[in-house]
Amino acid sequence: MTEILVSALLLIGAALMLLAAIGIIRLPDLPTRMHATTKSGALGTALIMIAVAFYFAEVAVVTRALAVIAFIIVTAPVAAHVIGRASYFVGVPLWEGTIKDDLKTSYDPETHYLRSGFEEDVPKKPAASKKTTAAKAKPKR
Amino acid sequence: MSAYVINLVYLMLSVALLLGFIRLAKGPSLPDRVVALELVASIVAGMVGVHAIYTGVSSFLDVAIVLALTAFLAAIGFARFLERGGPRDD
Numbered sequence: 287m288t289e290i291l292v293s294a295l296l297l298i299g300a301a302l303m304l305l306a307a308i309g310i311i312r313l314p315d316l317p318t319r320m321h322a323t324t325k326s327g328a329l330g331t332a333l334i335m336i337a338v339a340f341y342f343a344e345v346a347v348v349t350r351a352l353a354v355i356a357f358i359i360v361t362a363p364v365a366a367h368v369i370g371r372a373s374y375f376v377g378v379p380l381w382e383g384t385i386k387d388d389l390k391t392s393y394d395p396e397t398h399y400l401r402s403g404f405e406e407d408v409p410k411k412p413a414a415s416k417k418t419t420a421a422k423a424k425p426k427r
Numbered sequence: 428m429s430a431y432v433i434n435l436v437y438l439m440l441s442v443a444l445l446l447g448f449i450r451l452a453k454g455p456s457l458p459d460r461v462v463a464l465e466l467v468a469s470i471v472a473g474m475v476g477v478h479a480i481y482t483g484v485s486s487f488l489d490v491a492i493v494l495a496l497t498a499f500l501a502a503i504g505f506a507r508f509l510e511r512g513g514p515r516d517d
Contacts, residue, residue, distance in 0.1 A: 293432040296477065300439040303470050307443035310450045310466055316458050319450075323466040331469050331495075334476040338488065341428070341480050350488040354472070357495050365465060365502035372509040373458035 292337045299333030302326045315381040316373050320366050328362040331355075433481050440474050461505045468498030 309322025332355045339351035374389060375398075392401045447470060451463035472491045479487035 289428065292480070293429065296432060296436045296480070297439075299473060300436040300443075300477075303473055304439045304443045304446075306466060307446035307470070310463060311446045316456065316462065319459065320462055323462055323469075327466050327469040331473045331476075334473040335491070338476045338479055338485075342485050344485070347485045347488065350485075350492065351476075354476075354488065354491050354495060357492065357499075358469070358472075361495070361499040362469075365499055365506075368503055368506040369458055369461055369465075369509075372506040373456070376456075376458070376509050376512070378456045378458055 288340060288343075292341045295333050295337035295340065299330040299337065302330035302333065306330065314383070316378050317370060318381065320370055324362050324366040328358050331358050428480055433477065436477050437474075440470055440477065444470050444474075457505070457509060461502060461509075465498055465502050468494055468501075472498075 303326070306323045306326040309326070310319045313319045313322055335351040335354045339348040342348070374393075375395075377395070380387065389400070392403060393399075394401075444467060447463050447467045451460050451467065454460045454463055472494045475487050475491040475494065479485055479491075
């Protein structure tokens with residue numbers, strides 16, 4: 287019984303990791319790649335650690351496996367947020383099929399200033415940056 | 428533990444590792460490579476768990492803990508480096 291449970295958890299976890307790897311190789315730009323790797327990579331590791339906990343079934347091992355899971359679940363979103371933020375500031379290009387980029391109209395790359403849209407004292411930017419990349423999306427890929 | 432399942436899981440994780448390494452080698456920008464490195468570290472942590480089951484030595488879990496920790500620190504460090512460095516062309 288335990289063997290079936292452990293086998294199923296291992297296979298599902300490995301399949302999720304394989305899915306994350308396929309996503310990182312197939313998706314077109316950095317945020318979509320992070321979308322693939324962060325969530326399913328963390329879930330795959332968590333499932334494999336749950337399998338380890340069920341297989342050994344000792345207090346010390348279960349505690350360590352749960353520690354790994356808690357650590358991954360806490361740190362994976364933080365790391366993804368920090369890398370995504372840094373990549374946007376550095377200017378990594380988005381996919382040309384991107385239809386929504388909220389930061390594009392409210393973030394100023396020169397002054398590093400992010401407007402919320404509710405300020406009165408800061409002069410509004412001209413609406414020239416309204417046109418998004420979707421307008422000039424080419425059916426290339 | 429059935430050897431068939433263990434071998435299959437090892438195979439899947441190895442293919443995932445290979446795909447992650449391809450993105451690490453050819454990723455057009457530095458953040459792509461950082462994301463690929465994080466995925467590789469996470470896959471290796473999973474592989475360590477599978478190896479702990481395969482050998483029956485539970486001490487391998489400490490390796491998984493350390494791997495997860497250092498991968499997180501590396502990601503934070505690379506992000507700080509990127510934000511300090513400004514626009515780049517790689």
